[in-house]
Amino acid sequence: MKDIFDKCDFGEFKLKSRIIRTGLWESQNRQHGYLKPEVFLRYERLSKNNVGLIITELISLYPHDKFSDYSHSINYPLFMKDFKYLTDICHESDVPVFAQVAFANCNVNGKQMIGVNDLTLEDIRQIQSDYIIAARSLSFAGFDGIQLNIGNNYFLSKVIDAKENRRSDKYGGSLGNRLRMVIELIQAIKKITPLHVNCRFNVNPHDEEESLEIARLLEKYGADSLQLTKPSSPQFFSKDCKEENILFDITDRISGEVDVPVILGGGLSDMKSINDLINKSEISFVSMQRPFVYNPTFLSEWKKNGEGASLCSKCNNCYWKKTSTCHMVAEE
Template sequence: MKDIFDKCNLGNLNLNSRIIRTGTWETENEDGGFLKNSVYDKYEAIAGSGVGAIVSEIFALDHKDRFYPYSTNQNYKGFIKEYKMITDIAHKYDVPILGQLAFFYYDDGENQKVEANDISIKGIRKLQAEVFMAAKKFAYAGFDGIQINMGNNFYLARFMNPYFNQRTDQYGGNTENRVRISAEIIKLIKKTMNLHVSCRINPLDVRKDGIDYEESKKIAKELEKAGADSIQLTARTISYLYDGREKNPFLVYVDELIDELDIPVILGGSLRDMDTINEVLNNTQVEFVSMSKPFVAQADFLKEWKENGEGKTICQSCNNCYSKKTSTCFKY
């Protein structure tokens, strides 16, 4: 029997449980980017709760990015010092921590919002270099890895989506070509740094001629081939297909994906109670579950779950923290 609080391994990372905390926005900072004391308290509570691993809040590449005002960044004077303190907090509890990089727009030097079809090879090299340097900065700050967000509607998700990418060169066309921009980044990181590389992807996007389950599996296999250490699934499209009568197609998909990969897959989704999560763990091939908004509502809820042997998050899935782009809960 699998249990949430099993000690386990996520690739090369040792975990104290099967729960991965995934961050979203960071609004608890001062002008200039410096973190408020509440951020350190939050990480202390999360790391000490029994979490398996932590994925940070989103780091943006560019101050002109769509979500920059709600994200944290690497380009202020205190980044290395402050985030070394954050990673030290996680490591005090033997919890690995990954820095999450996500960007919606990309400025190639000629166009502040250049899209997949228009970015030049020179622009692609500039983008790849900037992502590589972000990984370097994470390593300097003590992070155990990087999660590159290639899901939802972020830039790299659009780049490898045939709905958006109609290039006719080596970065367009078939799956391998559309994933190439990301695969080359992963290869370089793995060649030069001792970082766990996690990729966050969509199972499908509900767009005609976009990504479906089969295309998503192909994308995951290309990322694995490039050297990715784990895949994390987002869950933005579960509600479109699941009516509660048949088996959740997202769970069918994740089992099929796990069958096709040799690297761990982290299941994302609106899982809110210990019994349901353990049921998923024991009735599918899922080994790891990510949670985000529950940690916004109550940073240390896992501690209560572990002590009581059961539990349900106080998060009501109102989605206000995400939609209003804040790192604090509106109710709690």
């Protein structure tokens, strides 16, 4: 039987558990130009307490993006120094760490708020070049992988979405064409860096075949692992949600039909439910975000006790207020 605390393979990595910590926002990002001590402490506590893999909070590709006030920036001057220290903290506990990179607003080549259908070939090449430069910086900073967030409501998710993308050139039309920009990016990153490439993408519960084809194409053209999510995640998984099985079912199917690791994107917060799921399905890896905001050490408590449930109430204040801190804890 599978257990969340199995030592297991995730591509080229050996993980201490099947739980993936996914980041979201980072409100304590900088003070006087440096990462605040709270950030380093958070990663130290995560890496020392039985997490399998850490995926960072959002690292914005562009400094004046919609979410730049609530995220790290790949362009800030001390990025390399600070994040090398951060990755060293994780590696001291033998925990791999991926950098989540995305942007929401497309402002390139002197133009502002460019829509998917208005991108020129020059704009596409600039975006790809910016990602590649970022990937090299991440590699030099000691990251083990990069998570291309091409899901949720970030810009590249719109490039993939047939409702958003109405282009008539080779970057529009068929699913393969809508994925072309991302596929070219994956191939370039893998050619010039040693980074593991993870792709986080939206699944369509109304079209499982398209979701499955996205997974197959990403795997075919070089993605080393996948994380499944929804545009509205994480608030999609509220404490009263009755539709969590929508994401579970498609993740189960994709996990059984591709040969790269697949991460379920959220929805579970107790040890029994996770163990039940991974033993009755093809799912082997589960990501969590809000429980780690509430208590970054809870996995060690679960492992020690052989059971446990997060005390996170799923109030989503950490999401809506764009912070990396739990307001329920602060009020106690």
